[in-house]
Amino acid sequence: MTEFRGRHTLLIATLVVMLMPNATLVVPLFLEVNAVHLIGSMWSIILPYAFYPFGVYLTYIYFSTALPPELLDAARLDGCSEIGVFRRVALPLAAPVVALVGFFSFVANWTNYFLPYVMLPDSRQFPVQVGLGDAAERRPQFNPTVGSLAVQRPELALATLLAITPVLVVFLFSQRFLVAGMLAGATKN
Amino acid sequence: MRTDTRTTAPPLPPPAAVPRPRGRPRRATRRLGVQPLPALVLALFLVFFVLPALWLVLAATKTDSQLVHSNPLAFGSWRALRANWDALTDYQDNAVFLWLRNSALYAFLALVITLCVAIPRATDWR
Structure with missing residues (x-):
């Protein structure tokens, strides 16, 4: 809708970030977050993962293939404002891709280990993946000096089951949207 | 969404020009x-x-x-499962549930920001 200088460069930059493995970005992200004094706050892991390049790319593909521009032009002719065009026409048609991006983003955040491991020093702030890793180091076989803080291996298995259950539930509920979303942009006529 | 492949819709009558395949x-x-x-x-x-x-x-x-x-x-046994559950919830004063809550909070906030960023930004590029 809006044309601005450098939008193609911005798209290319998004794609380049998408191609990089997450682990390569952890140290640069740590330096950036440290520069704005957010280490140890929850925003240190929410903000880096909130700008999700794969989600931007997926919605870009969806809007550029599945949504005919004539539809938006028709809405503009009928007197819709730009925000109205987005909210009344584009957004309802994009429901499958919203669900798809939401699911992938949720799973990526939920299973993220390395970034919170680096960013959060306090064990009361750990997400469950880092907590599991922390607990796994307190097995008596691994570390004989843990004493009363020891964790047995079956308890770790149980904790793992607890940690994967939310993803399973979200997947079961979003399955029909996901199947519809996977076909987004599959045909072009 | 399941598709049952065993029950199919009643077959359409074949067009007259196309002969039915033999065999x-x-x-x-x-x-x-x-x-x-x-x-x-x-x-x-x-x-x-x-x-x-x-x-x-x-x-x-x-x-x-x-x-x-x-x-x-x-x-194993239900008793061992029960004992594991008790030991796990005792671990560091309910740390597991605290961690699960943290995970949910982080993932949810990041998800909201992701959707607010990705969807309008992608529409700009069409």
Whole structure:
């Protein structure tokens, strides 16, 4: 809708970030977050993962293939404002891709280990993946000096089951949207 | 969303110009038996994906020595599961639930920002 200088460069930059493995970005992200004094706050892991390049790319593909521009032009002719065009026409048609991006983003955040491991020093702030890793180091076989803080291996298995259950539930509920979303942009006529 | 492939819609009458293919209809050959290659591939995938998850579920029902010494795919006991649950929830004063809550909070906030950023930004590029 809006044309601005450098939008193609911005798209290319998004794609380049998408191609990089997450682990390569952890140290640069740590330096950036440290520069704005957010280490140890929850925003240190929410903000880096909130700008999700794969989600931007997926919605870009969806809007550029599945949504005919004539539809938006028709809405503009009928007197819709730009925000109205987005909210009344584009957004309802994009429901499958919203669900798809939401699911992938949720799973990526939920299973993220390395970034919170680096960013959060306090064990009361750990997400469950880092907590599991922390607990796994307190097995008596691994570390004989843990004493009363020891964790047995079956308890770790149980904790793992607890940690994967939310993803399973979200997947079961979003399955029909996901199947519809996977076909987004599959045909072009 | 499941599609039941066994029940099909009543077949449309064939167009007059196209002659019916001779011999057995295709569906009959497909139903004759299990095709060996797809079945084998499916079985391999089933083992590859389901077996570790099954082991994990069963491991939670065992004591630590049972986990090491008994059959990997044997069920432990409900009592051991209960004891594991109690020990896990006692661990560092309910730390597991605190961690789960943290995870949910982080994932949800990031998800909201992701959607607010990705959807309008992508519409700009069309």
